[in-house]
Amino acid sequence: MSNPYFQFKQFTVWHDKCAMKVGTDGVLLGAWASVRNAHRILDIGTGTGLVALMLAQRSLPDANIVALEIDEAAAGQARENVARSSWKERIEVVQVDFKKYQSSAKFDVIVSNPPYFIDSLGCPDQQRNSARHNDSLTYEDLLAGVAGLLAEDGTFTIVIPADVADRVKMIASAKRMQAVRQLNVITKPGGIPRRTLITFSFANQECIVEELLTEVARHQYSKEYVALTREYYLNM
Template sequence: MSNPYFQFKQFTVWHDQCAMKVGTDGVILGAWTSVEGARQILDIGTGTGLVALMLAQRSMPDAKIVALEIDEAAAGQARENVVRSPWRERVEVVHTDFKKYRSSDKFDVIVSNPPYFVDSLECPDRQRAVARHNDSLTYDDLLEGVCELLADDGLFTVVIPSDVAGRVKEIASAKRLYAVRQLHVITKPGGVSKRTLITFSFTAQECVVEELLTELARHQYSNEYIALTREYYLNM
């Protein structure tokens, strides 16, 4: 049986009640997303609460984080993880469907690593083939909601399968959200990227494209991955 929790330097994430366990995608999203100057942060599809807690650790002391989760069991466990953390006063877990979520506040930073995007399209044109878990939230639904909730100068960062990155950028661009930063995650030397992180803004500018190699060999992490995650992992 796998370990029911994952211990980080400043907090612990229990994940035995969640379909989505602690994984590399979430850790990279939590470590790579810019939170500079952010006071209102939204995490869509928080699962265990991992990304929300990671952002709480390095955001400003007065930053407030709302973490949305549609699955009742996962939302309950995320709340427990938050309560056990040093940031229980700053992180609010809300059990809701993102498509029904409304807020009078606009968010400076929005992030998403939701389970609906674990299975990718076989090709970017087969949009209907996306795994549509959790009440069928599509890329279009996600980006439409983000447009309603993101501050004019805010940033939205999402982790998606690399083979749909072009299509997601097309959908976003049609909504006047533009890719400004992109990270291709490569898990082994000579490998191809299967996960891509993209940061979007309402302000069009040249997109900065980066690569991150996570491992040089099995359990031998690259210097850049260690540098990115050392504030979180116990063994970094």
């Protein structure tokens, strides 16, 4: 049986009640997304609460984070993880379908590690299926909602499969959002990017594209990956 929790330097994430466990995608998003000068942050599809906790660790002391989760069990566990953390007064976990979520105030930063297996075979576990597949929250739905909630000078950062990056950029462009930062993630030397992180904004500026190799050998992390995640991982 896998460990029911994951210990980070400043917080612990229990994930035994969540379909999607703590993984590299979430850690990359939590470590790479900019929260500079952000006072209101929205995490769409928080799952265990991992990304919300990571952003709370390095955001402004008065930054408030709303973490949305559609699954009841995951939302409950995210609340428990937040309650055990040092930032419980700054993070609000809301169980809601993002397509129905409304806010009177805009957000400076929005992040999402969304369902990503398009048109792939569903798995028997319905909870895991909902977390992994984007049948219930398409990229079109996600980006339309983000466009309505993002402050004019805000940013939206997403982690997605590399092979859908162009499609997501096209959808975002139709909502006036342009890619301004992109990180292509390679898991082994000589490999091709499997994951991409993209930051969008309403500003029309050139996109800065970078590449990150996570491992130089099996279980041997690159110095760039260590530098990115050392404030979180115990063994970095």
